[in-house]
Amino acid sequence: MIEFHRVSKAYNEVKALDDVSFTVHPGTVTGFLGPNGAGKSTAMRILAGLSRPTSGSATVLGRPYAELERPGFDVGTLLDAGAQHPGRTGREVLVLGAMMLGLPRSRVDEVLESVGLAGREAGRAVRGYSLGMRQRLGIGHALLGRPRVLILDEPANGLDPQGIQWMRGLLRGLADSGCAVLLSSHLLYEVEQVADRIVLIGGGRVLAEGTLAELGRGRSLEQTFLDLTSPI
Numbered sequence: 472m473i474e475f476h477r478v479s480k481a482y483n484e485v486k487a488l489d490d491v492s493f494t495v496h497p498g499t500v501t502g503f504l505g506p507n508g509a510g511k512s513t514a515m516r517i518l519a520g521l522s523r524p525t526s527g528s529a530t531v532l533g534r535p536y537a538e539l540e541r542p543g544f545d546v547g548t549l550l551d552a553g554a555q556h557p558g559r560t561g562r563e564v565l566v567l568g569a570m571m572l573g574l575p576r577s578r579v580d581e582v583l584e585s586v587g588l589a590g591r592e593a594g595r596a597v598r599g600y601s602l603g604m605r606q607r608l609g610i611g612h613a614l615l616g617r618p619r620v621l622i623l624d625e626p627a628n629g630l631d632p633q634g635i636q637w638m639r640g641l642l643r644g645l646a647d648s649g650c651a652v653l654l655s656s657h658l659l660y661e662v663e664q665v666a667d668r669i670v671l672i673g674g675g676r677v678l679a680e681g682t683l684a685e686l687g688r689g690r691s692l693e694q695t696f697l698d699l700t701s702p703i
């Protein structure tokens with residue numbers, strides 16, 4: 472479970488988040504949408520303990536990230552696919568992550584297999600990876616500890632059609648097994664395929680929240696997005 476309770480974040484005079492409240496329940500994928508600069512990354516960074524809210528609270532499984540006792544097993548994050556050291560191989564990145572969690576090497580092999588990077592790809596340096604391969608590695612890193620909560624910032628960026636289809640199945644399977652998944656994306660068609668609920672933000676405020684059917688009322692998600700976020 473993820474909960475934002477009246478979260479605000481100001482960067483000097485810029486209000487990146489303004490009184491944001493919403494909940495992501497176990498067993499669901501929640502699409503987190505909004506135009507550029509809406510505040511999605513800021514909200515996800517606060518949730519993952521990388522930034523502090525000016526006021527309000529963001530919690531994972533009932534606690535702020537910093538207070539989780541087993542963060543690597545509770546929550547998996549993909550906030551920046553470019554964050555891995557370019558000189559490390561994909562396997563090394565995951566081995567380091569597994570070591571930090573006290574997991575066996577066999578878990579690394581399982582994850583490499585499940586994200587489609589097993590074999591030769593695992594032994595290549597990350598600097599030679601395409602964006603899609605980096606996203607797969609980042610998703611694998613997030614999944615290492617079999618977390619119950621996933622925070623994914625634009626994970627479909629750079630994935631090819633097979634990759635997008637794979638990720639759809641992966642997220643659906645994780646949610647069906649009880650995970651709470653928060654997924655930001657600008658690929659509205661993709662979100663429409665996989666999300667159970669939508670949180671739409673603009674200018675740091677929640678503009679709409681609900682199931683696709685509740686939000687759309689017969690419109691496509693793209694049309695709903697444009698209707699709610701376009702200046703009048």
Ligand SMILES: Nc1ncnc2c1ncn2[C@@H]1O[C@H](COP(=O)(O)OP(=O)(O)OP(=O)(O)O)[C@@H](O)[C@H]1O
Binds near residue numbers: 513514
């Ligand atoms: N470190 C920072 N310092 C100052 N302003 C910031 C900082 N980080 C974000 N902002 C501002 O906060 C607002 C929200 O930015 P944020 O990156 O959260 O939006 P976003 O919804 O993730 O956008 P995008 O879809 O473009 O990734 C923007 O006005 C941005 O300029």
